[in-house]
Amino acid sequence: MYVILGATGNIGSVISNALLAKGEKVRVVGRNAGKLQPFVDKGAEAFPADINDSAALAKAFAGARAAFLLVPPDMTSPDYRAHQEQLSDALASAVQESGLKYAVNLSSIAAQAESGTGPIAGLHSAEKKLNRIAGLHVLHLRPAYFMENDLMGAEVIKDFGIFGGALKPELRIPVIATRDIAAYAAERLMKLDFSGKSTQELLGAGDVTRIEVTAAIGRAIGKPELSYVQFPYAQVEQVLEQKGVALKSAQLFIEMYRGFNDGVAVGEEPRSAANTTPTTMEQFAQEVFAPAFRGRAAGA
Numbered sequence: 001m002y003v004i005l006g007a008t009g010n011i012g013s014v015i016s017n018a019l020l021a022k023g024e025k026v027r028v029v030g031r032n033a034g035k036l037q038p039f040v041d042k043g044a045e046a047f048p049a050d051i052n053d054s055a056a057l058a059k060a061f062a063g064a065r066a067a068f069l070l071v072p073p074d075m076t077s078p079d080y081r082a083h084q085e086q087l088s089d090a091l092a093s094a095v096q097e098s099g100l101k102y103a104v105n106l107s108s109i110a111a112q113a114e115s116g117t118g119p120i121a122g123l124h125s126a127e128k129k130l131n132r133i134a135g136l137h138v139l140h141l142r143p144a145y146f147m148e149n150d151l152m153g154a155e156v157i158k159d160f161g162i163f164g165g166a167l168k169p170e171l172r173i174p175v176i177a178t179r180d181i182a183a184y185a186a187e188r189l190m191k192l193d194f195s196g197k198s199t200q201e202l203l204g205a206g207d208v209t210r211i212e213v214t215a216a217i218g219r220a221i222g223k224p225e226l227s228y229v230q231f232p233y234a235q236v237e238q239v240l241e242q243k244g245v246a247l248k249s250a251q252l253f254i255e256m257y258r259g260f261n262d263g264v265a266v267g268e269e270p271r272s273a274a275n276t277t278p279t280t281m282e283q284f285a286q287e288v289f290a291p292a293f294r295g296r297a298a299g300a
Contacts, residue, residue, distance in 0.1 A: 001025045002189055003060055003067040005051060007044075008035040010148060011106065014182030015068055015189070020044055022190065029060050051087050057094030066102035066189050069095070069138075071126050073119070080249035084122030092129040095136060102192050104185050105130055107140040109174070109201060110265040117265045118256025131197045139194045142267065143181045143202040144174035145260070147284045150213060154293045157226065163214045164229035166236045166257035170211060173260060174267070176204035177284050180277035201269045205280040213281055220285035221293045233257065 002019050006012035007028035016039050019026045026044040028036050029051075036046040049056035051072060061067055069091060077083040095103065107123045115121055127140050153163050167173075181202055188194065208216075210228045218226030231239075233254045240250035259265030269275055 001027055001045075001064050003027045003029060003047075003064045005029050005057075005068060006070050006072050007039060008032065009070075009072070010178040011182045011185065012068065012070070013039075014179055015186045016044060017042070018183065018186035019189065024190070027060060027064065029057070052090050054090040054093040054097070057090065058097040061094060061098035061100045064098075064100060066104070066192055067095075067100055068106070068185055068189060069103050069130070070106040071123065075243075075245050075249065077249060078246040080119055080246075080252050081122055084119065085125060088122070088126035088129050091126070092133065095130065096133050099135070101135065101137060102189075102194075103130070103136060103138045104188050105138055105140045106181070106185070107142050107199070109142050109144045109203075109267045110259065111140070111142050111199075112268055113259075113264065116255065117259040118252045118254070120256060120259070120265060127199075136197075137192075137195045138197055139188055140197075140199045141181065141185060141202060142199055144176045144204050144267070147175050147177045147204075147279075147281065147288070150217070151289060151292050153217075154289070157217075157221070157223070157293065161223075161226075162229050163217060163226055164231050165210065166231055166233055166254065166261075167210050168261050169228050169230055170209050171261060172207045172209050174203035174207050174271075175213070175281060176202055176277055177279035177288070180204070180279050184277065201267045201275045202277055203267065203269070203271055203275045204277055206276075207271075208281050213285075216281045216285040217289055217293075219282075220290040 004012050004016045007016045008030045020042045027047050028039045028044045029047045030036050033048040040046050047060045071087045108120045110117050110120050111123045130138050214228040218224050237250045
């Protein structure tokens with residue numbers, strides 16, 4: 001039996017479906033029982049629970065061969081970091097109580113840094129808590145900047161005809177599609193070929209600049225003239241607040257963007273076959289961003 005937290009999310013859903021397709025027994029955990037039903041229809045066992053509920057999670061982990069763990073984001077929290085600590089405390093307590101032996105934990109690139117990385121520092125803390133659990137074999141996945149983060153730019157393109165963000169135009173960083181993270185996690189869960197406490201960075205298909213990302217998106221949506229604009233941190237913070245993010249949480253994300261721009265939020269591993277994943281920015285732009293943009297443009 002495999003237990004998948006955040007089973008309805010971009011990563012958890014792909015992991016769940018991959019394991020079910022292999023005929024594995026899967027227990028899917030999520031807050032909304034209705035959203036878990038599609039997995040039940042494929043043979044999964046639904047376990048409605050909140051990750052903040054340590055006792056419920058301990059029951060979910062009971063008897064599992066392995067689990068996929070994560071500290072889910074909550075952009076509505078008035079204090080994002082405090083909420084991360086609360087969730088990772090509950091998660092570690094549940095793992096300890098259940099006696100879970102194997103886990104793949106979703107962390108982030110730069111999680112080796114204790115501070116200066118915004119919400120990534122919360123994943124650093126979560127790693128440390130899990131590492132303190134005796135008898136737990138845990139693999140911390142540290143993926144690069146999510147390509148899906150750029151989906152927020154579809155609305156900006158639609159409204160203003162530009163693509164923009166807080167990152168520097170010529171900053172070259174690794175980017176990754178969440179489907180590749182999920183495929184890798186599912187493979188390691190099935191193999192369970194790790195022991196002790198270990199980390200694995202996932203660096204996508206290549207390092208790209210915001211200018212290159214914008215060009216790929218422009219080609220995919222039929223706007224080859226699309227240009228990238230770096231917005232001031234204060235403006236990005238204001239936009240986040242307008243979208244309902246609390247000031248303290250918005251400031252945390254600005255710290256993360258600064259961390260990338262200033263070279264603080266970086267990985268530790270050189271690129272290799274082991275940490276390179278298949279989906280290119282061009283593929284993502286064509287297969288994911290363009291359909292999302294067309295949906296926005298159509299008012300969907």
